[in-house]
Amino acid sequence: MRRVRVPFLCGYAESVAKTEAPVTLCVVGGEETSRMLARIKGIRISDEIKEKLIAIVFCQGDSEASALPGKYKGIPDCGAAVYSQDVAKRCKYGCVGLGSCVAACVFDAIQVSPTGIPVVDAVKCTACGKCVAACPRDLIELHPVSREVYVYCKSQDAGVIARKICKKACIACRICVKAAATDENPDAVRLEGNLAVVATQTYTAKSEYGAKCPTDSYAEGRNVIHRDRVLESLAKRKEEVIESTGRSPK
Numbered sequence: 001m002r003r004v005r006v007p008f009l010c011g012y013a014e015s016v017a018k019t020e021a022p023v024t025l026c027v028v029g030g031e032e033t034s035r036m037l038a039r040i041k042g043i044r045i046s047d048e049i050k051e052k053l054i055a056i057v058f059c060q061g062d063s064e065a066s067a068l069p070g071k072y073k074g075i076p077d078c079g080a081a082v083y084s085q086d087v088a089k090r091c092k093y094g095c096v097g098l099g100s101c102v103a104a105c106v107f108d109a110i111q112v113s114p115t116g117i118p119v120v121d122a123v124k125c126t127a128c129g130k131c132v133a134a135c136p137r138d139l140i141e142l143h144p145v146s147r148e149v150y151v152y153c154k155s156q157d158a159g160v161i162a163r164k165i166c167k168k169a170c171i172a173c174r175i176c177v178k179a180a181a182t183d184e185n186p187d188a189v190r191l192e193g194n195l196a197v198v199a200t201q202t203y204t205a206k207s208e209y210g211a212k213c214p215t216d217s218y219a220e221g222r223n224v225i226h227r228d229r230v231l232e233s234l235a236k237r238k239e240e241v242i243e244s245t246g247r248s249p250k
Contacts, residue, residue: 016037016041051144051145051146051234052122052127052144052145052230052234053127053142053143053144053145054120054122054125054127054142054143054144054145054224054227054230055101055109055110055120055125055127055131055132055140055141055142056120056140056141056142056143056150056223056224057095057101057117057118057119057120057139057140057152057222057223058139058140058141058150058151058152058153058154059094059095059117059139059152059153059154059223060117060152060153060166060168060216060217060219060222060223061089061091061094061095061117061153061166061168061169062097062113062115062116062117063115063116064115064167065166065167065168066089066090066091066094066165066166066167066168067089067090067091067164067165067166068088068089068090069088069090070088071088072086072087072088072096072098073086074086076098076099077098077100078096078097078098078099078100078101078134078135078136078137079100079134079136081096081098082096082136082137083136090165090166091155091157091162091165091166091169092157093137093153093154093155093156093157094137094139094154094155094166095116095117095118095137095139096136096137097112097116097117097118099112099118100134100135100136101118101130101131101134101135101140102118102131103134104130104131104133104134105128105130105131106128106130107124107125107126107128108121108124109121109124109125109126110125110131117223118131118140118223119223119224119225120223120224120225121224121225121226122145122224122225122226122227122229122230123226123229123230127142129142137154138154139154141200143200144203145227145230145231145234146231146234147200147203148207148220148221148224148227149198149203149205149206149207149209149210149218149219149220150198150205150218150219150222151170151176151189151195151196151197151198151210151217151218151219152168152217152218152219152222152223153166153168153169153170153195153217154195155169155170155194155195156193156194156195157169157194158172158194159171159172159173159194162194163215167215168215168216168217169215169217170194170195170196170215170217170218171194171214171215171217172191172193172194172195172196173213173214174191174196175210175212175213175214175218176189176196176205176209176210176213176218177189177190177191177196179208179209179210179211179212180205180206180209183206183209185204185205185206187199187202187204188202188204188205188206188209189205189209189218196217196218198218207220
């Protein structure tokens, strides 16, 4: 099959219409659009169901949990605040809360909560990555929608300092790491410096590993709304594939 050069953004639609460009590259439209295009062009695509990715915000340091000794009065942009070092929040790893991720999202899929932490709408999120690029502290990542268990913190401060700054900070107590090891799943959670990190290569971490987390930083399903709607749609799609093909999708 000859290689097809696919231009960026709207040029992709023209490439699909006029060339042999693959119909499965539309991030915004997702699987439903890919299958519709396949029917229109009379081609067959795999029955494999690709799980939707969504943005995950790795911080719980809102106005109720994190120390806010000052008030930022500069340009309402997270990057500008970090660059000027005039950030109201004491945690140098946490969310600035000025909404640069919100401004970057063209799908209205992320909003700053009343307490100052971005919340992602799983239905609207297209995993375009704009919010990821907009965050100056690398607090936003893209992960499969069904994966909910993480350490929602990026602080590398020593535990005694982190806990004074934020009630939701990871303090590197190793409780979750030890729980995973006891469950004969040692690679699920590891300690990187002063931060516990869930292995996102395998996503084998369980919610019960954080049952005794003293700060609730190891948690499940934070900073996301409407995840259940997406999962219901995914389950329905799998049922449709089984009904039409007689076999379970990959």
